[in-house]
Amino acid sequence: MSFVAHIREADQAIQTIEEHLLGVKEIAEAIGHKIGVKHIAGLAGMLHDMGKYSSDFQQYIRDAVENPNEPPKRGSVDHSTAGGKLLFNLFHVNVKDQYKVILAEIVGNTIISHHAYLHDFIDPQLDSPYIRRVRDKDNFPDYLNAKRLFFEKCMPEEELQKYINKATDELKQFLHNTPPQKYEEQYMFLSKYVFSALIDADRTNTRLFEENKSQENNAHSELFTSYYQNLMNKIMSFQTHPAANHSINKLRAEMSNQCDAFAERPSGIYTLSIPTGGGKTLASLRYALKHTIKYNKKRIIYIVPFTTIIEQNAEEVRSILGDDSNLLEHHSNVLNEIDENDEHEDGRMNKKQKLKLAKDNWDSPIIFTTMVQFLEVFYSKSSRNIRRLHNLSEAVIIFDEVQKVPIRCVSLFNQALNFLKNKCHSSLVLCTATQPALDFVDNKLELNSDAEMVQNLNHVSEAFKRVEIIDRATERELNNVELAEWISTMLDTLDSILVIFNTKTVVKDLYQRLKENNSNVNIYHLSTSMCAAHRNQILKQVREDLHEGRQVVCVSSQLIEAGVDVSFECVIRSLAGLDSIAQAAGRCNRHGEQELQQVYVIDHKEENLKYLKEIAIGKRITKQLLIDLKRDPDSHGGNILSIQAMDRFFQRYYEEFETDLNYFISNLEKDMTEILSAPKREYSFAKAYCKKTGNWPPLMITNSYHTAAKYFKVINNTTTSVLVPYDVGKEIITELNGYQRIEEISQFFKKAQHYTINLYKYEIDELDKNNNLVSLMDGQVLALTEGAYSLEYGLDIEGEGELEFHLV
Structure with a gap:
């Protein structure tokens, strides 16, 4: 039998x-x-x-x-x-x-x-x-x-x-x-x-x-060798560029060479503090490829805070390496896992089973994903996420804009990185212009000695100074009516202005006001209400306008400030954490087109930060640093963007969140770090069990993995990924229920990444109430109807969008 x-x-x-x-x-x-x-x-x-x-x-x-x-x-x-x-x-x-x-x-x-x-x-x-x-x-x-x-x-x-x-x-x-x-x-x-x-x-x-297939071969060593050669050919071509001897370009080349030499060192946890505009993407890729070849690593993974950085960096890397099929962009989980326990299926290979089996395990040689996805691999209650964990071993993992690690996840982040370094033979690079003090917590990050890849950081920072910060935040608050008038006046002498706010509501309102009052200027709106493909199209139009010298104003949420390669004559930034101010400044005079350009910091009257605690506290600390400088121009290194000012900012910032750094779970009145890893004799649940029964639990391990995962959320308000009918997204939605083979579904996961947005529960409920949400694949994939997506704003929660589809 x-x-x-x-x-x-x-x-x-x-x-x-x-x-x-x-x-x-x-x-x-x-x-x-x-x-x-x-x-x-x-x-x-x-x-x-x-x-x-x-x-x-x-x-x-x-x-x-x-x-x-x-x-x-x-x-x-x-x-x-x-x-x-x-x-x-x-x-x-x-x-x-x-x-x-x-x-x-x-x-x-x-x-x-x-x-x-x-x-x-x-x-x-x-x-x-x-x-x-x-x-x-x-x-x-x-x-x-x-x-x-x-x-x-x-x-x-x-x-x-x-x-x-x-x-x-x-x-x-x-x-x-x-x-x-x-x-x-x-x-x-x-x-x-x-x-x-x-x-x-x-x-x-x-x-x-x-x-009916045999085991697959996922070795990528030959690919990495060819990738490194392609990258070096690109770098060599820079030497023949007319501006190759410009001081900034010479410094970029020098830092790139330092990263190449650093790749000879054994795996560990290192920092790469190249200033904004310093060629961070290529320098980190150069390190990663050479280190991967020398130490036989299996993949290179970029972890970024925002999906916009995925889109731009992935495209840049893709064009240099000359390979599209082996680079994975993983923006979010398109599949929404409904049933926690799937053991009791009825034995038939239905769509739900095929979705579960589809290849979604991060085995590509080069991966771009987000900090949310990285943390969920380790800590969320999802077999789809944890399935990917083992592919973080024997890897080079580059954390772009690492200062964006959510406050309550800092200890969990540090523990994960220490495990990857000590047990998984991975090399971790903390890559940012504003290094946070991640060793401020009890669970410290085990940075290698002499961890910094770039030498003489003070000299490098001074050489890349291209903007001056103009403090308007300590003068008075401004509203959108006043801002719209001010920007209209500035357009008499400027061709390009970028405005960055903390909330989408204020972004949309100012955009509408500017469109009404400046008919001869190209006004653009950017926010996370747009899918990746939509944002890419907007950014493409913005760059074209900037290149052609047309007058342009872009009003954006903070998604644009980290890693997006655009350069405006002037930036206006609503007051936020000092790291955000520094990142926003990186979108002004990015390539040193002018001697010195202005970044204005304002205090916006209409932004509601009630549910954005980290931004609100960062804003308050930054404002105090600006007040200090106003009183004493020599304080904090005499510059709001100095290394001293940044160190002071992060010190105060983490002090404010001292009780949150170990992921406090208010429902249980316990830190998640205790629930996951406290020794048996110190674990409060184990001690309470002993008090209740008179005996210690009959176990060597007593921790609560399921409970910890149940309460884990990278952000307070859980979001759900939803497909949108933008461009090719319409075809994906139409074809989705027709997919039968597991291989087709695996390709769907990859293709759909550019056509999703993440929505809060109240948004899902509102869309559902207005019949603007459709359920696909037995409810495990959600999609917007055509009327719920606008070419101007992305998500139209009222369902009145007018979307013309351009199928390609």
Whole structure:
């Protein structure tokens, strides 16, 4: 008799359980091998579907396929508990080796969780969901038979013991040189890594079977060598440019050479503090490619704060490397995962199953994504996100504008980077003109000694000075009526002005006023209400106007201030954090076209920052620094953009948020860092359990992974990705429900990135109420109707947009 794991949709071919388990084991081993945990990850892969050997499951899957019109009752068979139960019974019943107990808990938790998310060992109710599954759940009448068949078909018991011994040795080596007070932190990251390996291996093996394909080769070493040569050819071409000997260009070349030389150093955590306009993208790419070749890294990942930086930087890199197919732009998760637990599907390969299996695991050689996506890989409650985690190992990861790490995520960010450095053999580059003090928190970032790539930063900063900051913020507040009049007057002597605000409402209002009063000037509006493709088109028009010398005013939210390569004669920036002021200044006289141009800092009367705490506090601190300079022109280095002023800003900024830096969860009155990684004897839930029962929990690990993930949000208000009917987006929406093959759906995820926007719940509710939202792919993808998207503003929540589609 064949014991069935999957039945292929196309030809009803059978994948046996042993074929699936050994196939997943092989992929998981390769993933685990990258960080020295080959057998730990392989153990999870080999045992994860052991429960499918039960007669109940075999009847269940055959009934589901043979009787599609009358499928068996969902939830009738649990097949993910058996493997975790086996490990618990082997090592928890008679505790002899604490390392084997820890191994059983880490691997067992990943196994019982592989259709949802990692379980809590102790939850806020002082119960143990893990223990309930592996010890107390008693509805496995066929467990002993499933165990017997596993040993008979997959691996004899004595061979399993030898395999577990190897996994135990790996665990000991993984913890080597780790202080005991940091063990729980390492358990947490190892659990997440093994969980990532299992999720990706399971879905990859199932997808390959469904597509009737063999294992794919994802080696990229030859690509990186050709990429580096293409980049160097581009850099050599700069030497023949007429302006090659300009002092700024010579300094850019010098810093680029320093990055190339720095790539010879071993992997670690480093800083790259090139000023705005200093050629940061090419210099960091040069470091990354050379370091990748020398140390055999598997991929290069750019992490940026805003999707606008993805669009521009990816296009620049794509044009230099001469390759589009191997560069992934990952703006957001187009797929909205609805069901937390998908174990109890009815066995048929429906669209929901295909969406789950689609290739979305960050295995491309070069990836551009956002800080939100990076943090969600480590901490959010989504198997789609954590599936990508293992591909952050053996990588060069460049954090562009790292000062934008959300305040409450600073400790979590530092812990993740330390893990990637110490255990995952990755090299991390903190790349910004305004380096924040990320070591201000208890969970400090382990920066390498002599971490800065660029020498003589004070000289470099002075050489790149192209603007003067004009303080209007300490004089009086301004409203949009006054601003519109002032800008109209400035246009008598200026050809280009950029205005940057903190809120979209004020952006839209000023844009409308300027359009009414300046009919001969090209006025543009930019905000995150527009999808990436739409913003790109607007920016293309802006650059064309700037190049042709036409009069242009662009009114934008802060998305334009970080990394977008535009250069205006004048910038007006609404008061915000000093790092934002510095980034806005980088959009003025960017290439030194004039000797010195003006950046005006204003205090806007109509901006509502009630729900934007970080911006509001940054604004207040910056205003105080401006007042200090007004009273004493020599204070803070005599310049609001000096290194001294920036250091002072971040010191005060982090002091203001001292209680938030460890991600405080108000519902539980606990820091997330405690919930994830506090030692057992110090963990408040474990201590409360002991007080309640009179005994410590019967566990080596007591932390609450599921609870932490449940409360984790990079930003306070959760957003949902929605497809928009802009340009090609209309075709994507029309074709989406027609996609049948998993490969087509995988391509959809990549293609759709440029045609999504992220909406808050109240926006979703309003659109739904006005019938301006459509549900696709069984509700897992949302899209706007045509009337809900405007060519001027993007999202039109009232549904009165007039959109002309230009299909290409």
